[in-house]
Amino acid sequence: MRRSTTSLPDLSYLKLDRARNVFFQLTPAELVDEALQRKEGVLADTGALAIDTGEFTGRSPKDRFIVDDEITHDTVWWGKVNIKFDAPKFDALFDKVTAYLAGKDVFVRDSSACANEKYHIDIRVVTETAYQNLFVHHLFLRPEVADPDATPEWTIIAAPGFKADPAIDGTRQHNFSIINFTKKMILIGGTGYTGEIKKGIFSVLNFILPHDKKVLSMHCSANTGVKGDTAIFFGLSGTGKTTLSADPDRSLIGDDEHGWSDYTIFNFEGGCYAKCIDLTQEREPQIFNAIKFGSLLENINFIKGTRTVNFSNIDKTENTRVAYPLHNIHNAVSPSIGDSPKNIFFLTADAFGILPPVSKLSAEQAMYHFISGYTAKVAGTEAGITEPNATFSACFGEAFLPLNPVTYAGLLGNKIRKHKVKVWLINTGWTGGPYGTGNRIKLSYTRAMIAAALSGQLDNVNYAEHPVFNLMMPQTCPNVPDNLLNPRSTWANPNTYDERANDLALLFIKNFEQYAPFCKAEIINAAPNVVESGLVT
Incomplete structure (x- = not known):
């Protein structure tokens, strides 16, 4: 032997x-050498090991x-x-x-x-x-x-x-x-x-x-500011969880899995497993620069005739990935622990263009939306999808939850109340109409909304209540156009918006039926309204 x-x-x-x-x-160097000798992969021009995972991507x-x-x-x-x-x-x-x-x-x-x-x-x-x-x-x-x-x-x-x-x-x-x-x-x-x-x-x-x-386990990313103010980001794949937590002005605690004990947030992991579809140095410099010797690229394609990764090529899969140790991020926290969060962000890529780009949630609404775990896949991302498709994944990670999702939501609600945490719903998806009609909300606007929430600039502005989802929408936000903040005003036909908002509300309510028997009335009452189309003002 x-x-x-x-x-x-x-x-x-x-x-x-x-x-x-x-x-x-x-060591990583020894493992890369063994992988190359066994023809498991090849080196990219960054020195990262590029492999294919075979039948399953x-x-x-x-x-x-x-x-x-x-x-x-x-x-x-x-x-x-x-x-x-x-x-x-x-x-x-x-x-x-x-x-x-x-x-x-x-x-x-x-x-x-x-x-x-x-x-x-x-x-x-x-x-x-x-x-x-x-x-x-x-x-x-x-x-x-x-x-x-x-x-x-x-x-x-x-x-x-x-x-x-x-x-x-x-x-x-x-x-x-x-x-x-x-x-x-x-x-x-x-x-x-x-x-x-x-x-x-x-x-x-x-x-x-x-x-x-009695520790809340979470499918989320987390970072912290210079004053020790922790923020956590929940979101399904494609909503920006990794991208938005990798902030050069804040220190990264972790990008995917954390626990929340009495007074601390702690990372489960020692590294990151980031999606790298359409990755560019301009849009996501921290992730891009983390890809170096020893990093592991999965199911990517090279620019023809080179060993340079073509991050926009999805011939093998849209789920191209890169794995690297946390210390490849220059401002990562070590050990990866932070104080209980002051802000929580639920990220959704709403391809229907209904949800506000930023809204503030009560504790009860936070529990409802946490259990719902909503986002929407867009047409063309999967075979057979020709229009936006609503996706609900309890606690933004249903596939990994051995316990009833209401158990995790109960822990979350208790901690939100105990630590007086502000909870925000951020739509990183569409505005002005659904996918195919409207436009994707600019990443710069999303970053500005999150920055404003973190700095407290949204604490003292005027809010309006969304008539269907009952979400509190700020009427102004630094570096974001005012008309973007109310999604109904961005649609060419407000009555069509009302109808589509109604449709999405019905999907939420239908999905929640499986959890309602286990929930208290306060959570059930945080559901959206269903109203007659054309009557929303």
Whole structure:
């Protein structure tokens, strides 16, 4: 067995002592070298390793399972998101995966999650490929010295080359990601998409922290100002969560996953996994400049005849990604912890052009919109979508929530009230009409609205109430045209706006029906109004 350090962890408890070579805790440079030797990828002209993840260029939510056992049976919110998996089937599949890895090279990395030591968990990740291990180095927290004799709390095994037999193994198809809370293990197979590793641990923390520790786990980015004023940003993919939190005038705590304890916000991760579609140095300089040697580019295309990335090319996928350690962002906070937030931003890319570009929410409205988790996909982004398509993802991360979303919303509401947090709904989508008719709200205007909220410049301006969604809209905002702030005034036909606002309100109400039985009246009453078209003034 080839050794990568003077000592190696004993992998017999994982039945991996039969592996041909064990590469333990390799440096990024060593992992890049191994990936190149194994033809897993090539170097871009920035020095970043560019790889393709194969068949899957994104997560496969229908193939994510949780083992149904004593810990999870009465606590997990079972259904389309959390799919039950039999414990005996898990054990049998574990044996098959470890048998598959016998005689192969494996890469092992010890790392951790949660920058707040009080909630810290140790993780051992075993991967079949070098590039997956490089991803783990970037995205999880890195110990100063790894102890091969330590016993990790959680273990992940990722074997993209192993394909399950659904008829025998109990999976839906040949790929799978299965969480076992009793064995504290995540088993991933049939997919090389690295996001399955990251989101597996996020799902674990979304169970452990709220259920056992009463800590709110959040799918959000976070940054802090020079005075220590923390802000957090919730939003689904494409709404600007990573872009807007990477502010050169504020320090980045993290771009995706955080916990909110009594008085602190803390990052779960040690790095960033940013979408890089249409990335430019002008629009997103911090992310662009973070792509250097050791960074991991996924499913990108090069400009023909060069090793220069063409970030606008989406021939492989729109979900092009780059992974890098947090310290690649020059003003990142270390350790990545901040005070409880003073401002919370819910980001939505409303392709219907209905929601205001900025509005202020009450605690009850915040809980309602948090549970709703609304954005809209635009025509052309997915096959079969010819007009804007409303998307609701509870808590802006439904796919990773083992518990009922109302549980997380309750924790959020309590913290908003306790810390007197201001909550803002920011529409980064369309104005003047829906996608195809209106225009995308300029990023410079969105940044100006967020800056005004953070600086307190929106605290003492006049507000008007949106007649359908009951949102409080500022009537002026520095560096933003006044007429943009009320979306109805930007439409050529206000009556058409009223009709479309009504339609969107009905979609909100219909979606919320699944949560209403678990909610208090104050949250249900924060729903939008449904009015007769043409009567809104």
